[in-house]
Amino acid sequence: MGAAVSASAIAGILNGCKSTPDLNYKPVFFSEDQARLVSELAEIILPRTNTPGAKEVGVPNFIDQMLTQCYKKEDQEFFIAGLTAFEESAKKTFGDSFIYVKPEDQIKLIKTTLETAIAEKKENPNAKRPFILTAKELTMLGYFTSEPGATQVLQYEPVPGKYNGCIPLNEAGNGKTWATG
Secondary structure, rough: OOOOOOOOHHHHOOOOOOOOOOOOOOOOOOOOOHHHHHHHHHHHHHHOOOOOOOOOHHHHHHHHHHHHHHOHHHHHHHHHHHHHHHHHHHHHHOOHHHHHOOHHHHHHHHHHHHHHHHHHHHHHOOOOOOOHHHHHHHHHHHOOOOOHHHHHHHHHHOOOOOHHHOHHHOOOOOOOOOOOO
């Protein structure tokens, strides 16, 4: 009994068969490829643990909507230029699109990009905020303002009780940061 295997099938097997991630929303600002990249980036920044990850709470859609509705055209273009440069860096360094790179290499690229961005921002504080810092900020904002982020990760008390100004810390809650203040 014989078998024929195509080159693309072999490449898929050798690369761990990582398929193109599905989007759970229709991007408005991003192309579908850009939206997939932002989704993967957000999930690596805030992955699923014992609480939902960034994708599950809708962070990619949040980022898409924030850039569409709240950012000036020049800031949108700057974000896309940074996203494109990030993707090109993945291709140059690892020979493939960021979403197909091994998870440990994805993390390595994010860390390197963050370290470079932080150093550049310190050196030139008046420069535009680097893409990776904006992406991380929007990821965290979207996550911690979502219902799961505010209720499962942070403490949330929609209507606080009486005010006790001077109590021991262990009586102030369960050790989590407050979701609202």
